[in-house]
Amino acid sequence: MTVIPDTHLGEIHVEDGVIVRIDPDKRGDLIALPGLVDLHTHLREPGREDAETVRSGSRAAALGGYTAVCAMANTSPVADTAGVVEQVWRLGREAGLVDVQPIGAVTVGLAGEQLAELGAMADSAARVRVFSDDGHCVSDPRLMRRALEYVKAFDGVIAQHAEEPRLTTGAQMNEGDVAARLGLVGWPAVAEEAIIARDALMAGHVGARLHICHVSTAGSVELIRWAKSKGWRVTAEVTPHHLLLTEERATGYDPVFKVNPPLRTRTDVEALRAGLLDGTIDCVATDHAPHSVEDKECEWAYARPGMLGLETALAIVAQTMGPRWDRIAEWMSAAPARIAGLAGHGNPVEVGQPANIALLDPGVTWTVDPTALASRSRNTPYAGMELRGRIVATYLRGEPTVLNGKATR
Ligand code: DOR
């Protein structure tokens, strides 16, 4: 029996991992949110344990209020077999801080040439339902079509990193005036939008589920709105950094702001926020992408793209979208749990539901210190920034994974 005091809903009583009573006479100041769910986390294990492990990433997730994360497949070896997805799944269970749900690769080795064993990964102990070559686009339309057809049979979903590779060769940042001024090769919006248009048409044709990763342009929002108006099964995510930061950040050539897709313009940021508000974009996903100092703190052109996200996501979303806790619960818990098919996550904080809960102190302010993060990497774009709202506790099926702002294991 666990008692969670001081929440805005009242005192929450948990037995056997389930909420059994909420006493509304004992209300407090902490916001009780359903445990957050991240559809897009890079954990780097196996292969780059120097940048992140399943355990360190799980700790970062729990500290950010997450109770489940979907682990991207671009590890080394790639998560393209039942063996690798089961390994990641098992490591997640051993860490015991969040439910780690592996995502399987769409193509063997992310090479875009041959479909991976999607069925074997779906049937494995990891029960994979989301498949993605993230980091790479499944650019061959024939392969994409076959992947959509394949996963339709078990209601799986293909999560596409929308980037027409022939339009982004050598790209370093958003294509436009700023790139021209800095002398960096541009990554045009149309490279994302062309793939989204193509794949939305194909998802409609096949009748299968398509999810668009890290939507970054105003045109993409329009295309997804159009696809949804057709009744096609298309969902989309936006990252906290694309909701807040713009391409201007590249001006100092600090590679911490290098990310794929790149930071875009003010117009894009505003369209992404509007798309999230009107439901065109379903959810917020971090694209937490840890990189070692050697891979990140070098010349812009050589730095890997990606930024940390798990420990700052909730505060950044509350800052950019306002403290709309019901909407935030939908964007950061209910919707991603639905898209990933994670039963037991994303449920409202109500009697009878699993006690996956994030407790936020909405009043406290804190300064982001890269060296104080639980992640093994330091590549946060928010270093030195003052954020408002911090997770004080997280519960996974009633067990505290974070207490007093500290991970319990
Ligand atoms: O910025 C990114 N980093 N975008 C991706 O698609 C991949 C990711 C990574 O794995 O570092």
Ligand code: ZN
């Ligand atoms: Zn990606």
